[in-house]
Amino acid sequence: QVQLVESGGGLVQAGGSLRLSCAASGRTFSNYAMAWFRQAPGKEREFVAAISRSGSRLFYADSVKGRFSISRDNAKNMVNLQMNSLKPEDTAVYYCAADGRDGVTSFRAYDYWGQGTQVTVSS
Numbered sequence: 001q002v003q004l005v006e007s008g009g010g011l012v013q014a015g016g017s018l019r020l021s022c023a024a025s026g027r028t029f030s031n032y033a034m035a036w037f038r039q040a041p042g043k044e045r046e047f048v049a050a051i052s053r054s055g056s057r058l059f060y061a062d063s064v065k066g067r068f069s070i071s072r073d074n075a076k077n078m079v080n081l082q083m084n085s086l087k088p089e090d091t092a093v094y095y096c097a098a099d100g101r102d103g104v105t106s107f108r109a110y111d112y113w114g115q116g117t118q119v120t121v122s123s
Contacts, residue, residue: 002026002112004096009117012086016121020081022096022114030054033102034072034079035110038092038119045095045107049081052102059103064090086121094119 008020020036035050049070050059058070069082079096094117097110104110 002029002032002098004098004112004114006094006096006114006117009094009119011120011122014086014088014121014123016086017082017084018086018119020083020094020096020117020119022079022081024077024079024098029077030074032098032100032112033104034070035059035097035099035104036070036079036081037095037097037107037110038090039095039116040092043092047105047107048094050103050105051079057102059105061105083119086119088121088123090119091121092119093117 003025005023033053036048037045039045047061051070051072055072067085072079096114098112099110
């Protein structure tokens, strides 16, 4: 089992920045690719960004490319999502997820999830 706990969400004005963090515990963190997903009310959970087990490969949804940056620290069992130039359409609950395979962007493939953290961007 892998336990994931997100933090860092909040309310921010459009154009602002937030940094989300996800702390992992349980099994060996470096064995898992990590990802961020988000879900807005009435919408399906969507892929935001992913990082490979080694941290050398990064994957982003087109909607966040150039604005969001994912990183991980395997020594601290942490994965972060730096979100810049936020837009009202980025408003959602953001979830951290873990999977044993690199490059997976479908939420259905992920086995482990955090409880989510709310991000609200006002216009």
